[in-house]
Amino acid sequence: xxxxxxxxxxxxxxxxxxxxxxxxxxxxxxxxxxxxxxxxxxxxxxxxxxxxxxxxxxxxxxxxxxxxxxxxxxxxxxxxxxxxxxxxxxxxxxxxxxxxxxxxxxxxxxxxxxxxxxxxxxxxxxxxxxxxxxxxxxxxxxxxxxxxxxxxxxxxxxxxxxxxxxxxxxxxxxxxxxxxxxxxxxxxxxxxxxxxxxxxxxxxxxxxxxxxxxxxxxxxxxxxxxxxxxxxxxxxxxxxxxxxxxxxxxxxxxxxxxxxxxxxxxxxxxxxxxxxxxxxxxxxxxxxxxxxxxxxxxxxxxxxxxxxxxxxxxxxxxxxxxxxxxxxxxxxxxxxxxxxxxxxxxxxxxxxxxxxxxxxxxxxxxxxxxxxxxxxxxxxxxxxxxxxxxxxxxxxxxxxxxxxxxxxxxxxxx
Ligand SMILES: CC(C)=CCC/C(C)=C/CC/C(C)=C/CC/C(C)=C/[C@@H]1[C@@H](COP(=O)(O)OP(=O)(O)O)[C@]1(C)CC/C=C(\C)CC/C=C(\C)CCC=C(C)C
Ligand SMILES: [Mn+2]
Numbered sequence: 186x187x188x189x190x191x192x193x194x195x196x197x198x199x200x201x202x203x204x205x206x207x208x209x210x211x212x213x214x215x216x217x218x219x220x221x222x223x224x225x226x227x228x229x230x231x232x233x234x235x236x237x238x239x240x241x242x243x244x245x246x247x248x249x250x251x252x253x254x255x256x257x258x259x260x261x262x263x264x265x266x267x268x269x270x271x272x273x274x275x276x277x278x279x280x281x282x283x284x285x286x287x288x289x290x291x292x293x294x295x296x297x298x299x300x301x302x303x304x305x306x307x308x309x310x311x312x313x314x315x316x317x318x319x320x321x322x323x324x325x326x327x328x329x330x331x332x333x334x335x336x337x338x339x340x341x342x343x344x345x346x347x348x349x350x351x352x353x354x355x356x357x358x359x360x361x362x363x364x365x366x367x368x369x370x371x372x373x374x375x376x377x378x379x380x381x382x383x384x385x386x387x388x389x390x391x392x393x394x395x396x397x398x399x400x401x402x403x404x405x406x407x408x409x410x411x412x413x414x415x416x417x418x419x420x421x422x423x424x425x426x427x428x429x430x431x432x433x434x435x436x437x438x439x440x441x442x443x444x445x446x447x448x449x450x451x452x453x454x455x456x457x458x459x460x461x462x463x464x465x466x467x468x469x470x471x472x473x474x475x476x477x478x479x480x481x482x483x484x485x486x487x488x489x490x491x492x493x494x495x496x497x498x499x500x501x502x503x504x505x506x507x508x509x510x511x512x513x514x515x516x517x518x519x520x521x522x523x524x525x526x527x528x529x530x531x532x533x534x535x536x537x538x539x540x541x542x543x544x545x546x547x548x549x550x551x552x553x554x555x556x557x558x559x560x561x562x563x564x565x566x567x568x569x570x571x572x573x574x575x576x577x578x579x580x581x582x583x584x585x586x587x588x589x590x591x592x593x594x595x596x597x598x599x
Pocket of ligand 2: 468469
């Protein structure tokens with residue numbers, strides 16, 4: 186049996202990789218079963234996305250409908266529908282837990298003095314500041330408890346990403362990810378392995394956070410280990426949910442919904458999911474050249490083919506009119522997800538809105554920079570300059586003062 190210790194020293198990100206590499210923890214991951222629930226709203230959204238892009242929705246893929254037919258003629262559930270089921274489940278859990286708060290493992294019950302916990306959160310804040318300075322600044326406006334919780338979640342996500350994207354990525358195996366998942370289960374059970382885990386363990390005892398988005402992020406890292414191509418947008422959507430949509434779902438219970446908001450919990454979760462998807466699509470469009478040099482093409486293969494492009498064009502890295510046209514479509518789609526997300530930000534509790542607006546505005550500007558670079562994302566990294574970054578902060582602050590959309594709409598109706 187594994188003995189789990191809370192380490193006294195403060196570990197860095199690379200320690201996490203080493204720990205799970207040398208650790209002896211095992212587990213058999215079990216993904217929750219998903220139920221196909223056709224939803225007219227999702228169907229409309231998906232078909233709209235295709236129509237606006239001027240793309241033919243491939244008949245063999247399930248992108249534009251909640252239920253579709255695969256090449257073998259079987260009915261399949263689209264990724265958007267599968268993920269929407271997760272959204273519904275998370276929203277239901279949040280509503281239930283807010284009605285009957287469960288007393289979890291409180292910090293005082295854990296075998297770590299309060300000063301240790303303080304130090305753990307402090308370290309999470311430092312890591313967050315080091316890796317995501319603007320976002321860290323935004324969190325400073327949040328209440329202390331929420332800010333620390335977001336730092337702890339950020340650090341867990343960053344460590345998870347670092348496993349497959351960091352300097353030791355070549356040594357990471359599916360077994361190592363299984364061990365990371367076992368560690369996750371342990372910290373959810375109040376048995377953190379190190380001090381950074383302890384901060385998250387404390388956070389999940391204070392906020393109604395579910396384990397599923399965390400498990401799903403690890404699943405995304407598993408897929409990164411074995412998959413370097415995406416047949417269509419349906420496959421890419423699932424990947425984006427795993428590695429980024431999950432972040433949105435993890436964050437909502439901490440950020441909180443404004444007490445005056447009239448929006449449904451599901452719609453706020455949907456917006457959070459959309460922001461994660463939008464960010465990840467943007468990240469993929471920014472990093473086309475960098476990813477290609479690692480042998481990875483995240484862009485949907487069928488859409489590349491429809492545009493008369495192939496992997497070879499990407500490896501060659503020459504900006505042609507075909508490429509520009511293709512990129513315009515991809516950018517349009519990413520912007521649609523940002524638009525969907527915008528509606529949800531205003532529904533968050535007032536103090537949480539600023540960092541989310543800031544990150545939305547800043548990340549979306551990367552798309553403008555790709556355009557400004559004449560779509561050369563092969564050799565030029567789209568980068569938002571300091572001036573524009575600084576300007577986004579007061580704009581985000583102004584937006585965070587607006588009343589929730591749901592309230593404005595209901596006032597207009599009265
Ligand atoms: C305020 C805010 C943004 C809170 C989220 C904080 C948080 C917990 C972030 C974790 C991010 C993270 C480390 C994810 C791991 C996987 C990963 C790296 C995903 C990519 C992020 C960008 O990273 P970067 O540019 O550094 O990429 P490289 O590694 O260099 O390639 C992603 C593109 C995804 C990030 C996704 C989000 C930040 C989701 C944000 C959504 C919300 C906070 C929900 C807000 C609520 C509503 C209602 C809209
Ligand atoms: Mn990237």
